[in-house]
Amino acid sequence: MEKSSEISKTSLVGITRVELSAALRRLGVPDKQLRMRVNQIWGWLYAHGVREIDQMTNIARDLRESLAAHFSLARLELADAQHSDDGTRKYLFRLDDGQLVETVYIPELDRGTLCISSQVGCTLTCRFCHTGTQKLVRNLTAAEITGQMVAARDDLQDWGGGPQSNSGHRKVTNVVMMGMGEPLYNSDHVADALNVMSDGDGLSLSKRRITLSTSGVAPEIPPMGEKTGVMLAISLHAVADELRDELVPLNKKYPIAQLLDACRNWPGLSNAKRITFEYVMLKNVNDSDADARALVKLLAGIPAKINLIPFNPWPGAPYQCSDEERMQAFADIVNRAGYASPVRRPRGRDIMAACGQLKSASVKQSAAEKKKAELAQRILGR
Numbered sequence: 040m041e042k043s044s045e046i047s048k049t050s051l052v053g054i055t056r057v058e059l060s061a062a063l064r065r066l067g068v069p070d071k072q073l074r075m076r077v078n079q080i081w082g083w084l085y086a087h088g089v090r091e092i093d094q095m096t097n098i099a100r101d102l103r104e105s106l107a108a109h110f111s112l113a114r115l116e117l118a119d120a121q122h123s124d125d126g127t128r129k130y131l132f133r134l135d136d137g138q139l140v141e142t143v144y145i146p147e148l149d150r151g152t153l154c155i156s157s158q159v160g161c162t163l164t165c166r167f168c169h170t171g172t173q174k175l176v177r178n179l180t181a182a183e184i185t186g187q188m189v190a191a192r193d194d195l196q197d198w199g200g201g202p203q204s205n206s207g208h209r210k211v212t213n214v215v216m217m218g219m220g221e222p223l224y225n226s227d228h229v230a231d232a233l234n235v236m237s238d239g240d241g242l243s244l245s246k247r248r249i250t251l252s253t254s255g256v257a258p259e260i261p262p263m264g265e266k267t268g269v270m271l272a273i274s275l276h277a278v279a280d281e282l283r284d285e286l287v288p289l290n291k292k293y294p295i296a297q298l299l300d301a302c303r304n305w306p307g308l309s310n311a312k313r314i315t316f317e318y319v320m321l322k323n324v325n326d327s328d329a330d331a332r333a334l335v336k337l338l339a340g341i342p343a344k345i346n347l348i349p350f351n352p353w354p355g356a357p358y359q360c361s362d363e364e365r366m367q368a369f370a371d372i373v374n375r376a377g378y379a380s381p382v383r384r385p386r387g388r389d390i391m392a393a394c395g396q397l398k399s400a401s402v403k404q405s406a407a408e409k410k411k412a413e414l415a416q417r418i419l420g421r
């Protein structure tokens with residue numbers, strides 16, 4: 040097969056059950072066989088991760104041939120992979136239109152978390168976030184979102200054993216939608232992709248091990264819970280609207296009270312299904328004892344976890360991370376209120392893979408940004 044014809048074929052990787060069924064119908068698979076065929080192909084795609092349509096051995100040869108004539112099993116193109124000293128891996132994928140997007144794998148003792156992107160860049164402009172400075176933005180398709188997980192399983196050799204072998208020895212056990220982009224500005228594609236990832240006959244991730252993080256698109260929050268049943272994280276970062284307006288400008292549209300109301304309407308909210316509130320520690324900005332006390336008060340009555348994230352600096356960033364002692368004092372107040380909130384240890388800092396540092400290298404720095412970065416480097420360098 041010539042390479043060019045392979046490229047022009049649509050890949051089945053990332054396809055949803057509904058799309059797969061429609062595709063098979065177009066190939067002439069009779070209605071009464073559709074369900075069975077979808078199930079078979081689904082298992083090959085997502086439980087076994089096969090690379091060749093010919094490896095789908097329980098599919099009749101003529102159907103395999105017509106599938107291969109129209110479709111490929113092409114993966115996202117891996118443009119670059121960086122490995123951190125602590126085992127974190129950052130992948131840079133080149134999409135069909137040339138855009139670049141990042142995915143991060145973070146191994147820990149009891150789990151392996153894949154941090155997946157939902158958009159190229161982000162239309163929002165949180166002041167502490169590197170992705171928010173990226174100019175080019177588009178939504179990822181559902182296939183591009185799921186494709187990040189498939190490609191990571193390829194790289195980590197994390198296939199085999201079928202869908203039942205998810206606990207125990209899987210390398211990717213958890214997914215967080217905390218890469219580039221605001222997932223609730225791309226709700227339909229994200230919901231489709233999360234439902235493919237949690238399908239028990241395929242990639243088979245438990246819904247409790249998938250977390251969607253949002254900067255607070257309030258009206259989209261409960262519907263996303265209805266559609267997917269996954270876990271929710273809220274990027275709160277401030278306890279009063281005045282400061283949150285500045286840090287997370289979307290707050291002007293959906294202020295804290297409205298955001299927390301949406302959280303109270305999260306389907307299934309209970310102590311067993313708590314919402315995680317993320318709080319980035321910014322030196323002398325949001326890190327006082329009074330802030331900690333106000334945070335606890337604000338969340339009273341909502342089954343919640345609190346995640347304190349040390350600010351991860353990037354060139355030209357307008358903030359610094361709070362000092363160790365300050366973060367500890369803040370954490371102590373939160374802990375005394377009954378939350379187990381260790382300060383999260385940043386991972387992959389040496390390869391700029393930590394939270395909020397993602398920003399694909401293809402985008403050129405603006406002149407102003409460059410100047411700021413140079414200045415920051417000069418200051419840090421002395």
Ligand code: SAH
Nearest residue numbers: 168217220221252253254274350351394395
């Ligand atoms: N857009 C979504 C998800 C992606 S950001 C959201 O904002 O929730 C994932 C998390 O990283 C968010 O909590 C975000 O606030 C945080 N983050 C962004 N920049 C950061 C930085 N420089 N240091 C630490 N955390 C950061």
Ligand code: SF4
Nearest residue numbers: 161163165168171254
């Ligand atoms: Fe976008 Fe999230 Fe970064 Fe804000 S923190 S700019 S919403 S990616």
